[in-house]
Amino acid sequence: MNKLHGLAVVALVCFLEGCGTPRADPGQSSLPDPVDVALIVFQDTEVRLARLNLSIAVFDVESEIESSIYSAKIQVSSVERRYLPFRLKETLDRAGFWGAVRVMPQTDLNSEINVTGKILFSDGVELKLQVLAVDATGRVWLDRIYHDVTSDLDYSTDPSYQIDPFQDLYNRVSNDLLDSLGSYTKLDRDLLLNVAMLKYARELSPETFGRYLSEDGGVVTLNGLPSEDDPLFQRVQRIRESEYLFADSVDQHYESLHKQIGPTYAWWRYYSYELIEGNRKLTKVDATRGATRGSWYAMERIYKTYKESKMNEDALRELTNSFDRETEPTVADLAGSVIRLTGTLDRQYEEWRRLLRELYRNETGY
Amino acid sequence: MVIVRLLVWVVLVALIPVWVTAGAPNRHNVDFSGSWELDYQLSDHPSEKIRYLYIQARAQAERAAERAKNSGRFVDPGILNVQSVVGLGRLTEKIAQATVLTITQEDDHIVISRNDDFALVCDFGEMGWKENAIGIEGCTWDEDQLAFQIALPDGLSVFYQFSIAADRSRINVATTVKVSGISYPFTLNRVYMPFEPGEGMFECTYTIANQTSCTLSGRNE
Numbered sequence: 001m002n003k004l005h006g007l008a009v010v011a012l013v014c015f016l017e018g019c020g021t022p023r024a025d026p027g028q029s030s031l032p033d034p035v036d037v038a039l040i041v042f043q044d045t046e047v048r049l050a051r052l053n054l055s056i057a058v059f060d061v062e063s064e065i066e067s068s069i070y071s072a073k074i075q076v077s078s079v080e081r082r083y084l085p086f087r088l089k090e091t092l093d094r095a096g097f098w099g100a101v102r103v104m105p106q107t108d109l110n111s112e113i114n115v116t117g118k119i120l121f122s123d124g125v126e127l128k129l130q131v132l133a134v135d136a137t138g139r140v141w142l143d144r145i146y147h148d149v150t151s152d153l154d155y156s157t158d159p160s161y162q163i164d165p166f167q168d169l170y171n172r173v174s175n176d177l178l179d180s181l182g183s184y185t186k187l188d189r190d191l192l193l194n195v196a197m198l199k200y201a202r203e204l205s206p207e208t209f210g211r212y213l214s215e216d217g218g219v220v221t222l223n224g225l226p227s228e229d230d231p232l233f234q235r236v237q238r239i240r241e242s243e244y245l246f247a248d249s250v251d252q253h254y255e256s257l258h259k260q261i262g263p264t265y266a267w268w269r270y271y272s273y274e275l276i277e278g279n280r281k282l283t284k285v286d287a288t289r290g291a292t293r294g295s296w297y298a299m300e301r302i303y304k305t306y307k308e309s310k311m312n313e314d315a316l317r318e319l320t321n322s323f324d325r326e327t328e329p330t331v332a333d334l335a336g337s338v339i340r341l342t343g344t345l346d347r348q349y350e351e352w353r354r355l356l357r358e359l360y361r362n363e364t365g366y
Numbered sequence: 367m368v369i370v371r372l373l374v375w376v377v378l379v380a381l382i383p384v385w386v387t388a389g390a391p392n393r394h395n396v397d398f399s400g401s402w403e404l405d406y407q408l409s410d411h412p413s414e415k416i417r418y419l420y421i422q423a424r425a426q427a428e429r430a431a432e433r434a435k436n437s438g439r440f441v442d443p444g445i446l447n448v449q450s451v452v453g454l455g456r457l458t459e460k461i462a463q464a465t466v467l468t469i470t471q472e473d474d475h476i477v478i479s480r481n482d483d484f485a486l487v488c489d490f491g492e493m494g495w496k497e498n499a500i501g502i503e504g505c506t507w508d509e510d511q512l513a514f515q516i517a518l519p520d521g522l523s524v525f526y527q528f529s530i531a532a533d534r535s536r537i538n539v540a541t542t543v544k545v546s547g548i549s550y551p552f553t554l555n556r557v558y559m560p561f562e563p564g565e566g567m568f569e570c571t572y573t574i575a576n577q578t579s580c581t582l583s584g585r586n587e
Contacts, residue, residue: 296453302518306500310484
């Protein structure tokens with residue numbers, strides 16, 4: 001009896017506090033109406049200015065630390081944090097205003113524009129993203145929370161990873177970045193390109209290139225430029241190019257993830273939407289037409305939906321694990337030698353940067 | 367939504383009289399790991415059990431109706447609905463359909479993979495209740511038995527209790543399904559015996575995008 005009493009207390013506490021991973025209760029929070037946002041794309045008639053490169057770091061996840069490694073949600077989050085940045089990259093590529101847009105395993109502080117994001121909530125019905133975009137000089141282009149909700153229309157056909165129900169959100173991020181870009185003149189863009197390159201040079205050799213930049217409270221100022229025929233600076237530019245080549249290879253990994261896991265992720269999101277919406281509808285039916293409750297058909301349907309969602313979680317867990325385990329080794333060309341990098345992308349990236357720094361030291365003696 | 371959650375919890379509390387405090391450790395060092403296949407001889411036969419319980423329920427309903435008639439009391443027709451035994455039994459049969467279990471168990475977690483069904487996963491470090499998209503689920507050690515509980519909308523609850531023989535010759539999985547408004551739960555005992563998974567003719571993989579795809583002896587055919 002004590003055990004039963006204990007359970008009742010646990011149940012009550014759980015009920016009041018909401019057990020498990022925190023999830024906004026769709027029934028308790030009012031969702032904004034879905035809004036259609038058209039993507040602004042580059043028109044050939046526009047003036048061609050130097051294109052800025054964008055680096056998007058793999059997103060953070062709000063509740064990652066609190067979640068168990070065996071919970072399905074964390075497995076989905078593990079996919080989402082790499083999958084969603086690629087959706088943003090695709091959108092920015094489609095918009096056509098940017099140079100290379102790359103998804104990177106880590107924040108690249110030396111990129112011309114660095115975009116980071118945090119998944120605050122994602123369940124197929126809602127997506128809430130915090131997006132921060134900062135340029136090489138430390139100027140904040142964007143620091144905003146984006147929230148999008150889906151409707152029945154978004155899931156009216158079988159889910160396809162090529163059509164994202166949250167495309168409006170990515171369109172909005174792209175359009176907002178474009179707003180900031182619009183105020184950048186040719187001079188501003190050139191300055192940004194120079195600062196980004198010198199930040200990279202400074203990282204390789206602070207003694208040589210530190211004097212060209214000064215930094216105060218995160219704001220970077222350009223004090224001058226090395227001569228165009230400075231051999232050390234030319235080396236830095238070559239090494240930067242090598243890093244870009246590697247970054248392109250990393251980017252291909254994310255594209256491969258996108259293609260490989262995209263259909264599964266799209267189905268997961270579809271099921272998640274169906275479950276949440278179905279749950280919401282069931283609640284409404286129960287409240288208004290009690291007679292439909294308790295039929296064996298309804299019971300079987302509920303269990304079937306639950307089973308499908310759980311099997312989906314299993315499939316995602318397996319896919320995510322295999323992606324982590326089987327990340328293909330990257331073969332890269334470094335100063336005439338073929339380098340084979342293994343391990344997670346994160347580790348490969350670190351290793352590549354270490355090799356580049358080593359190469360620079362060997363070549364220059366710095 | 368709050369009302370639904372409350373209902374789910376009420377059902378949950380009512381179903382498990384011996385559910386122990388969340389986070390109970392594996393004090394008996396029970397190990398379920400291995401490959402297990404259904405032992406048809408020792409397992410409940412759903413149709414027989416349904417027929418038996420149907421007859422029992424009908425007799426009970428007739429007696430209750432008789433008593434109600436004599437005393438002039440009102441009797442909830444749901445309680446007397448013996449047809450629900452069949453419905454509940456058939457639903458339980460579907461839920462307990464797995465014929466093969468592949469169990470991996472570590473110090474901190476267990477994954478019970480079931481053919482044509484979802485895996486039951488328990489993180490021993492985080493036992494207790496977790497909310498998912500549609501219901502609430504949890505797992506716990508009840509002495510030397512491992513229990514899983516799923517509470518779904520409309521008062522549907524599923525309870526799995528895993529126990530293993532001391533000589534590891536059999537695993538019993540008691541699957542109990544209960545629906546609010548029906549006074550009796552339905553339990554199916556399914557017994558599994560160990561087997562060595564060999565090289566089968568087909569190797570099947572389930573993915574949500576491609577559903578189940580099979581290859582002959584692991585080769586693409």
